[in-house]
Structures are given as C-alpha cells and as structure tokens.
Amino acid sequence: MSAPLLLWVILLHWVTGGGFMRRGRTWHHCTDLGPLDILSEVVPAGGLAQGMRVFQVQGVRGVQLTSSQPRALSFPASRLFPHCDRFPEEFSIIVTLRVLSIPAKRNEYVFTLMAEESPSVLMGLRYAPSKLHFIFWSQEHGGGWQTRVTFPNVSLADNQWHTLILAVSGQSFSLTVDCSIPQDVVTETPFPSSLSVRRASFYLGNRRRRKGAFTGLLRQLVLLPGADATPRMCTTRNFKVVTLSVPTVLQDLPMKPVSNEVLKYPYETDTKVTLGSQPPCTKQEKAQFWFNASQRGLYLCNGTNWISMLEVKQRLDYVEEYQDLVTNSETMGVEVFTIPKVGLFAATANRYSPPGSAIYKWTDGKFVPYQNIPTYQAQSWKYFTIGKKIFLAVANFEQNDRGQEFSVIYKWSRRKEKFLTYQRITTHSARDWEAFVIEGEAFLAVVNHREGNNHNIDSVIYRWNPRTGLFETNQTIPTSGAYDWEFFTIGPYSFLAVANTFNGTSTKIYSHIYIWLSGSFQLFQSILTFGAADWEVFHIRDRVFLAVANSHSYDSRMPAPSNFYAINSSIYELNITAQMFVKFQDLLTYSALDWEFFSVGDDSFLVVANSFNGFTFSVNSVIYRWQGYEGFVAAHHLPTVGCRDWEAFHTAEGSYLLYSSAKEPISKVLKLKTT
Numbered sequence: 001m002s003a004p005l006l007l008w009v010i011l012l013h014w015v016t017g018g019g020f021m022r023r024g025r026t027w028h029h030c031t032d033l034g035p036l037d038i039l040s041e042v043v044p045a046g047g048l049a050q051g052m053r054v055f056q057v058q059g060v061r062g063v064q065l066t067s068s069q070p071r072a073l074s075f076p077a078s079r080l081f082p083h084c085d086r087f088p089e090e091f092s093i094i095v096t097l098r099v100l101s102i103p104a105k106r107n108e109y110v111f112t113l114m115a116e117e118s119p120s121v122l123m124g125l126r127y128a129p130s131k132l133h134f135i136f137w138s139q140e141h142g143g144g145w146q147t148r149v150t151f152p153n154v155s156l157a158d159n160q161w162h163t164l165i166l167a168v169s170g171q172s173f174s175l176t177v178d179c180s181i182p183q184d185v186v187t188e189t190p191f192p193s194s195l196s197v198r199r200a201s202f203y204l205g206n207r208r209r210r211k212g213a214f215t216g217l218l219r220q221l222v223l224l225p226g227a228d229a230t231p232r233m234c235t236t237r238n239f240k241v242v243t244l245s246v247p248t249v250l251q252d253l254p255m256k257p258v259s260n261e262v263l264k265y266p267y268e269t270d271t272k273v274t275l276g277s278q279p280p281c282t283k284q285e286k287a288q289f290w291f292n293a294s295q296r297g298l299y300l301c302n303g304t305n306w307i308s309m310l311e312v313k314q315r316l317d318y319v320e321e322y323q324d325l326v327t328n329s330e331t332m333g334v335e336v337f338t339i340p341k342v343g344l345f346a347a348t349a350n351r352y353s354p355p356g357s358a359i360y361k362w363t364d365g366k367f368v369p370y371q372n373i374p375t376y377q378a379q380s381w382k383y384f385t386i387g388k389k390i391f392l393a394v395a396n397f398e399q400n401d402r403g404q405e406f407s408v409i410y411k412w413s414r415r416k417e418k419f420l421t422y423q424r425i426t427t428h429s430a431r432d433w434e435a436f437v438i439e440g441e442a443f444l445a446v447v448n449h450r451e452g453n454n455h456n457i458d459s460v461i462y463r464w465n466p467r468t469g470l471f472e473t474n475q476t477i478p479t480s481g482a483y484d485w486e487f488f489t490i491g492p493y494s495f496l497a498v499a500n501t502f503n504g505t506s507t508k509i510y511s512h513i514y515i516w517l518s519g520s521f522q523l524f525q526s527i528l529t530f531g532a533a534d535w536e537v538f539h540i541r542d543r544v545f546l547a548v549a550n551s552h553s554y555d556s557r558m559p560a561p562s563n564f565y566a567i568n569s570s571i572y573e574l575n576i577t578a579q580m581f582v583k584f585q586d587l588l589t590y591s592a593l594d595w596e597f598f599s600v601g602d603d604s605f606l607v608v609a610n611s612f613n614g615f616t617f618s619v620n621s622v623i624y625r626w627q628g629y630e631g632f633v634a635a636h637h638l639p640t641v642g643c644r645d646w647e648a649f650h651t652a653e654g655s656y657l658l659y660s661s662a663k664e665p666i667s668k669v670l671k672l673k674t675t
Helices: 003-019 038-042
Strands: 052-057 060-065 074-076 090-098 108-115 121-128 131-138 145-152 161-169 172-177 183-186 200-204 217-225 273-275 289-292 297-301 306-311 316-326 331-339 343-350 357-363 366-373 378-386 389-396 406-413 418-426 430-438 441-448 456-465 470-480 484-490 493-499 508-517 520-530 532-540 543-550 566-575 580-590 592-600 603-610 618-626 632-641 643-651 654-661 666-674
Touching (some): 038 074, 060 090, 316 632, 316 654, 331 643, 343 389, 343 643, 366 418, 430 484, 430 493, 441 470, 441 484, 484 543, 493 520, 520 543, 580 603, 580 618, 618 643
Parallel strands (some): 273 289, 378 430, 532 592
Antiparallel strands (some): 161 172, 316 666, 343 357, 406 418, 456 470, 484 493, 543 566, 592 603, 618 632
C-alpha cells in the first residue's frame, strides 16, 4: 500500500471511527444517547462541593479532588440513568486531566462505579506512570472476576493536560490520547451486555477509599453511550484540551466582570509576576508571568520562551541598520538561540578554515565574539536539546586537514560555559541539519549534498540512543543535491520536507515531503522545484503554509533561459480535503536561498534571501507582509550583498533580523522599528 493511500486509510479511520462501533445494537431505551457529564454531577452549577479546589494551569482550569471523605465525591448512578438500571454495552469515556508525577508503583483512580453493598469495582479507570487500566466486572463471561484492559506506553504523568478517549464495544477497546493514532486492544472477555447499575454509585478520583486517590486536576469526564467519540472530538488543533462538556465552574470566565459583581467561582493559580528586565524562561519558571513595563506587555513562560499574553499591539513601521557583525569570513548560515540562564547567542557558519566559525553572545545590546570553533567550509548550524543536554551541530562541506570528511555535534559544558566536541558523524558535503522529536524520541537529520561529482546520494536520519548517549543511523532517504530539511507537525502527524537542488543535469526536479508512519518516513507528496534551497513552514491562524526558495533554473538538455536566477519561488497551503499542499502564491525572487517567517504584533511577514540577479550580488531582499485575501505583498526592500540566510529574534529591547552574507565577511543586524 502506498504511503498516501495508507495515510488516507488512517485519516478515514480518524474521521469515521473506522466502523469501530457496531451500530446495529443501540441503547435508546436507556438514554437519549447524548453526552452524560459525570464530573458535573459532582461539581454543582451553583458552586464547589466540599473538598474541591479549582486551579488554572497553562491557561486551562481543572478541579482538584481533595476531600478526606471519598463518599463526598460520589453520586448514585440513577442520576445518570433514570429510565433503566443497565450500563450501556457500547460507549466512549472522555477524560481531560493533568497528572502530577507519581511513584513508579502507585496507581491512581480517575473514577469508579461501585455497588453499595460490595467492595468490588464494577467499572473504573486508573493509571500508573506509563500505563492506563480500564477495569470492569463481568458476571456473564469472566466467571464473576474482574477484567483489566491495559494500554501500555501511555505517559500521562508529565504535568501537561491530556485528553483521553476510551471507546468500548464488546471485546474491542480503543484508547486515543490527544487525538493521536489510537491503541486497540481485543480481549477474550467482552464488556458485559447487561451490567447492572442498580444501587450503584459513581466515585470521582477514588474507589471509596483514600488509597489510590487521584492527585491531579480533572477538567472533563463524560460518558457518551452508543458511539465512538473520536471523530466528534478530534476536529480542532488544540487536541490536548478538546472539549465535549465541562462543568460551568471550569468554563472560561469573561475577561472583565459584569459591573462590580464579584467573580462567582473562586479559583487559584500557581503563578507569580516578575517585574524589570527579561528574566530567564525555563521549566522552573513555567506558567510564571513577566511584566515588561517599557513595552507595556504581559508575558507567560511556556518553559522555553516568553509568550505575549497582553500588550499594546505594535505595527512594523520601517527597518533600520543596527549592527555590522564582523565575521571570520563569508557566512553561509546563521543560527540564533538562547541557552537558559546564560543568554542569547548567534552561531555563524563561515566558509574558511582557519579561522573556522564563531559563536557570538548578545551583550549590552550587541553581538560580541564568544567562542571560535574549527570548521571546514561550514554551511549551517543547528541548536537543539535532549532533556537537560544542550547541543550545537555544524554541517561541514569540505574535508579537514587530514582528508577526513565529517560534521560535528558539540555539547554545551555548564562548567566551562562553552561548546565542546561530542560526536563526529561522517557526511558528504553536508548542507544542513534538522533536529526533531517524534513520540518522545530525538532525531537528527543531515542533508548530504554530493559525494564527489555524484549529487544523487542518500541523506541520513539519525536516532538518539539514550543508552549509549550517541546518535545512530535510523533511516536513509535518496536525495539529489539536497540543501535543506524542514520538519513540522500537523495534528498528530509528523512530516519532513527535503529541498532537492540538482540531479547532475537539471535543477528542475521534484522535492519531496515525507510523513512518519509505522516507525519511518514514507513519501507523502512530491512538488516540482527549481534549484530548491530552503523550505519554511508557518501557520497563520488555522492555516498551514509551506514556502520554497527556488535558486535557479538550469537544464543541460534545454536552451538556456535569458536569466537563470530571476525565478518564482512559491508558497503552498495545506488543503485538508485534498490531503496535500496546493500552490497558493508565486513571488518573483532572485536566486532565493532562504525564507524566514516572523510576526510583529498581529501582523505576519516573510523575508526572502535574494542572493544574485544574474549580474550582481548586491540585490534587494524583500519583506512581504500578509494581506489576507491578497496573500503576501512586498512591504520593505532591504539592500543585501550575497544574502544567504535570515534569522528573526527578539530581546527585551525589541525585535531584530540578522542576515548572513556569503560574499563578504560582514553580516548585519537590522532592528524592526514599530509604532
């Protein structure tokens, strides 16, 4: 089966539920098949019950069940099932929760259904650090014993919000976490067709005992009889907090109270506000606020970056020259990154060795030299982290003094406060590195441009081995004179796009987009490009775009065009219905080598690196402004010399663009002036 067809089957399963529920057996005589909000039965609309507290974490509210009396968090099942005393045979359970870290051998109950005269659990949901268990009592098939359905490798105890959809039908049990690909389990013992709920009660966060009580936050607990809730729930982009029904107390409050009325529902947050200059934003500061008095902005730390929550919306007025950054030699690429609690840095990939490439640190509003690293016609840098480890990988294009050709991964030494050699990887005229994480595993992909005069060679994807602490070959992908990798995700799916530049005779070749399926990347879509040098993915509201920088049009078998380098670069948009990227807009560029997307206030921009117009390297690069229906419209023309790469970055003092020049040993920092 081809990868696009396989994706279609998966998406069809996602949208339709894959025929999971046998619709021939219905339950109309017991309920109207609408969502039954279990949590709202315990969290009354008029206020909070005893033993409950509401917290707001990461912008989402949940209730903490802290009662010392488990029965206080219960209610009779007859309130949900007033017209019958049997539990539905087919149903979905939807849970949105935030689980705290728990000991390895501890289990916590999300809810249970228990008969009043028995200590046994008729049905329940509990979790361990890496497992989720659905338990039920089956008098019909289980010999009067409890059946446990286990879903392994379910990591919930990460202090993040997650939405679980458990669909039950006979012997089939399916768990979907955050709208990802479901886990399916088939058991010998089916869920009972006549589970009696007479004189039974629901218990939230416990099994009528304090042991195993739920310690996290619960936002949503809904029973949907007779249907798989997955296609109904998984229709938005914020999959982790997708909502079917939540209690009134947990719904969003108005931004401003009506008149002088005191807020009806009290809630707590584990946040504080820092004043002054920009503080560090790490996991320790996650969910904390910073108020920038100079820009009148309120920012929230997401564990890595400060996200604007409230500020005076700025608009880009003009761009001014801010700093001439003198480099060791011509610069092929630049990477701007922040090391928590250390500062902002820029790494330049310089052509000649010696002196190699350099790392600069932002000090007193300027980039100043910080560290030199020996490189060999370096093309690009990639900054990434794995856990607490910090890495910087360089793509070397040429051999070293000993005739060896490899690119190098450097690791940040907290003691020496500089990057040290960590791992050497054999590459072939490497152009680019891309780092990404899929399903909790770290990967690093290198673009191999050519081996000798052969441009049609394999590029390689490496997987991090946590046991050895090294990157190991995971997959090879055929490429043609490739320049760039671009990784991105759409919902639960991961993609990797390669920019193929030259196959030995022509630059008019296909670049490819791959999708991660069944443990490897498989071809998803091919797009005709012309010397493609860069892919840039970006989002504008709910729309997903992919821009390609086309560098030149050449074909040894065709008559030469009047200008190889004046050529359209293209922007593609994801079409959900067609399940592919379709062309959205063409923009005339001049040997374009890079796109960079950035925002100022509510406005979105793309800047292109124009490098050569067929006559001179002194060419204007252009900032395009998003104009909605008009697409991207040229807004600012910036004089550049052999422009190779753009990076956008922000500091407490403002927003900036940094471009590298492949034709002179000076790169430039430009400041975005706003109104």
